[in-house]
Amino acid sequence: MTLLGLPYNTLVVAVGVAAVGFAAGVVGSLCVLRKRSLVGDAAAHATLVGVAGAFLATGRRDLATLLVGALSAAIAGLAALLLVRRFTRTRDDAATAIVIGVSFGLGITLVSGLPAWGYANSAGLEQFLLGHTAALTAADAMLLTGVACFATVVVTLLFKETTLVAFDAAFAAATGWPVLLIDAVIVGLVAVMVVAGLPAVGAVLVTALVVIPPVAARAWTDRMSTMLLLAGTMGLVAAVVGVLVSAAWPRLATGPLVVLAAAAIFGISFIAAPKRGWIARRLRDAARNA
Amino acid sequence: MSRAAADPGQDGPRAGGPPLVDFHDVTVAYGGRPVIWNVDLEIDAACLFGIIGPNGAGKSTLLKAALGLVPMVGGSVHFFGKPLREVRPRVGYVPQRETVDWDFPVNVMDVVLMGTYGRLGWFRRPGARERQLARDSLDRVGLADLAGRQIGRLSGGQQQRVFLARALAQQADVYLLDEPMAGVDMRSQEQIFRVLAELKAEGRLVIVVHHDLRTAAEWFDRVALVDMRLVASGPTAAVLTPENLQRTYAGHIDVLEELGRAVATRGRTP
Structure with missing residues (x-):
């Protein structure tokens, strides 16, 4: 069965990655509005250690196993971030840079060292670096779709609570809300979506899928709910473009294509959005000076 | 001054029970x-x-x-x-x-x-x-x-x-x-x-x-x-007496200015 001349498997994978792109945009919006944009980056760079670790521990290389490893490592990376900040009194940005560098270095060493250490069937793990969807199966796509649906449902259920904490954490705490717990939900969902984005976009670039669509969506709307929907849609479009282009030219990694598509959407938003866009602002200035 | 409870008010209703x-x-x-x-x-x-x-x-x-x-x-x-x-x-x-x-x-x-x-x-x-x-x-x-x-x-x-x-x-x-x-x-x-x-x-x-001491008094x-x-x-x-203000703002550069304003304002309000 084919559609648009594409094989069935490519279509199923495109649907799975599209769902991930949507959920990443939705979850990323909360993260960006809570001013935690770099949290996803720290989590993403830590995932490689988990991918290699899961393979070493189980000898298996199916997607579910590797992603469970990646999620554990992402959470460990975030915990390391908190510990470095707490016990070394390092500032936020510096602590993030340290965790990104160290965990990524360790991850690259493990992934690139495995074949040399005699793990012949480890080939393919390096695809988690830049993302490659050609190797994904229909079952993998179902798994990714399930994770994306889960994250979207959690955000829908906790929309009121997460918005409150993102806007005014002090007021939320003063009125009895457990801010730490709600923050942990936001950061946890970001970690989950970073991991779900890993096969398609890769550890280096997946954070772009969490940050770029929300920032682009913000240009078009002043409403929180609209922003989440729009960011989701933009993430979905970018993901599908990446998958389809790399299906047509298999030598191209998917991740960079997804990010370039997201960047194009961002560029258009920045220039053409009503009210907040560059053209609209120039027109307003001109009208004021006239 | 260790225990400086606001003394019972001439203004506003008394709660009767524990303090608000x-x-x-x-x-x-x-x-x-x-x-x-x-x-x-x-x-x-x-x-x-x-x-x-x-x-x-x-x-x-x-x-x-x-x-x-x-x-x-x-x-x-x-x-x-x-x-x-x-x-x-x-x-x-x-x-x-x-x-x-x-x-x-x-x-x-x-x-x-x-x-x-x-x-x-x-x-x-x-x-x-x-x-x-x-x-x-x-x-x-x-x-x-x-x-x-x-x-x-x-x-x-x-x-x-x-x-x-x-x-x-x-x-x-x-x-x-x-x-x-x-x-x-x-x-x-x-x-x-x-x-x-x-x-x-x-x-x-x-x-x-x-x-703002000026508005506080009113x-x-x-x-x-x-x-x-x-x-x-x-x-x-x-x-808001000059002595209390002096004690509160002592060591602060703006003390004289604030004091002057406060005392002037206090003179105008009942």
């Missing part, structure tokens, strides 16, 4: 450096209560400690004789305006509705009742016609009134306000003050952290002078 708010030996430290030392303060009648002191005196910290936003090294704060967690819906809060990002994608109505979230609890969304309450609150601060506006497109005074409306939607009995008059135009100041006076008339206690029934420690507290006219 009881700061007991409150001590707060940031990174090992104390910013509030052994503050002991009881407020037992509905009134407009000002917490006055120089910059860096720990006024906001005292408020945040009462709300559990910063940990206390020692001491306790009780509302209506109970710890905060048992009476949270009865305590309203207006944080400083600069603490939030006003470019956030919400409108005026959204922010005011946040005042109803505490009573709503997990998962429940605001309904018709909450929307009506938010509209009434906006009406009281004179912003009924701006309900749909994005909060970044408001003046500073309007933003402060949105925060006040959000607190009104909490329907509390004690209100804590952190510098509500800072960077606010005259029209908004008067409107805010009028609403605070209404709250007092309804039998609620309104505690305001305030740094607005507040009672004040506490704070400079890390509690310097004095009680009816405004009795507390």
Whole structure:
């Protein structure tokens, strides 16, 4: 069965990655509005250690196993971030840079060292670096779709609570809300979506899928709910473009294509959005000076 | 002056039961450096209560400690004789305006509705009742016609009134306000003050952290002078004496100027 001349498997994978792109945009919006944009980056760079670790521990290389490893490592990376900040009194940005560098270095060493250490069937793990969807199966796509649906449902259920904490954490705490717990939900969902984005976009670039669509969506709307929907849609479009282009030219990694598509959407938003866009602002200035 | 309880009021009704708010030996430290030392303060009648002191005196910290936003090294704060967690819906809060990002994608109505979230609890969304309450609150601060506006497109005074409306939607009995008059135009100041006076008339206690001595004397029934420690507290006219102000502002560059203004203002008000 084919559609648009594409094989069935490519279509199923495109649907799975599209769902991930949507959920990443939705979850990323909360993260960006809570001013935690770099949290996803720290989590993403830590995932490689988990991918290699899961393979070493189980000898298996199916997607579910590797992603469970990646999620554990992402959470460990975030915990390391908190510990470095707490016990070394390092500032936020510096602590993030340290965790990104160290965990990524360790991850690259493990992934690139495995074949040399005699793990012949480890080939393919390096695809988690830049993302490659050609190797994904229909079952993998179902798994990714399930994770994306889960994250979207959690955000829908906790929309009121997460918005409150993102806007005014002090007021939320003063009125009895457990801010730490709600923050942990936001950061946890970001970690989950970073991991779900890993096969398609890769550890280096997946954070772009969490940050770029929300920032682009913000240009078009002043409403929180609209922003989440729009960011989701933009993430979905970018993901599908990446998958389809790399299906047509298999030598191209998917991740960079997804990010370039997201960047194009961002560029258009920045220039053409009503009210907040560059053209609209120039027109307003001109009208004021006239 | 160890125990400086506000003496029983000539103004406002007496509660009869436990004090509305009881700061007991409150001590707060940031990174090992104390910013509030052994503050002991009881407020037992509905009134407009000002917490006055120089910059860096720990006024906001005292408020945040009462709300559990910063940990206390020692001491306790009780509302209506109970710890905060048992009476949270009865305590309203207006944080400083600069603490939030006003470019956030919400409108005026959204922010005011946040005042109803505490009573709503997990998962429940605001309904018709909450929307009506938010509209009434906006009406009281004179912003009924701006309900749909994005909060970044408001003046500073309007933003402060949105925060006040959000607190009104909490329907509390004690209100804590952190510098509500800072960077606010005259029209908004008067409107805010009028609403605070209404709250007092309804039998609620309104505690305001305030740094402007000129207006303090005319607005507040009672004040506490704070400079890390509690310097004095009680009816405004009795507390804002040159000696007390000298003790509170000693070592601060602006002391003479502030003193002069305060004493001049006090002379004009009954």
